[in-house]
Amino acid sequence: MMNKIPRRIVTGMKDGKSVIIEDLPVENAVEHFPGLIISDVWNTQTMPASLDFEARIPNTGFPKTPKNGTYFRYVVVPPDKDLGVKWKKNEPHPMMHQTLTLDYIIILSGELYLIMEEGETLLKPGDIVIQRGTNHAWSNRSDEPCIQLAILIDAKI
Template identity: 70%
Template sequence: MRTIPRRIVTGLRDGKSIIEQDAVVNNVSEHFPGLIISDIWSTDTVPAEFEEKIIENTAFPNTPKNGSYFRYVQIPPDQDLGITALEGQPHPLMHQTNTLDYIIILSGEIYLIVDEEETLLQAGDIVIQRGTNHAWSNRSNLPCIQLAVLLDAEKRLNNYDYLRTCRIK
């Protein structure tokens, strides 16, 4: 599977459907070594408009008010990032976003960590992440690729800070 996805965008010309764009995504960042984030599309209204929005590519998403975010993420093994979760401490990448997220694991495996528990996710698994405190921990030797749709949400389920500081060791 390629690290940076190809994006095809359809449109209309003279009342007929066409392919307006067909190219590898160019809004890509690597905030930490091997953590590849490709922001595919964003909206800032509901109902959505069809115009492409410029997205600020950030390690933790900044979903537009009343909008959505479409994101492709390659998460390297924790060991490649130098991440060590200390016993009794929150995972160094624990964070919370004010979004409702639909996440599909495309390849590899990864642990979803929440405050009280964790679960191993594998290719084909789907997560509905509802504004909760969470982290991703890749304890394998291969990258994990996720596809995520994030929707702006009205409120969070708990009282954690909107976004906790990332603590990489």
């Protein structure tokens, strides 16, 4: 699965004209747990964002979005059974977490449950989630990995 992370194309300016500066496979894909692959494809460190600067960041299982910054994250979520996640319906999900960010998430393939402290919903390809700094977890109850793109923006909570 690691070799299926898309390539990263970075544009910029050279001699007053737009150019492609980089066209390579994503280099910082990390498998944090079996099958859980995360690549922090791009980030910004300030708002408004600088167009001339990239600070390469290490991938983390749970993101550490910079103050006044953003993360652009590619995530492969394997089936729960492959991760070894066991969860009983009336107990908190073991992967429940909260980020201090506004997240725009798009499901590219597979399916995934978004679990909240109260309630859940099944997400399918093309679904969009606006995650506003709330406690949540992801559960893949299918037999196939789910791929999502997420843009995380530092927020006031």
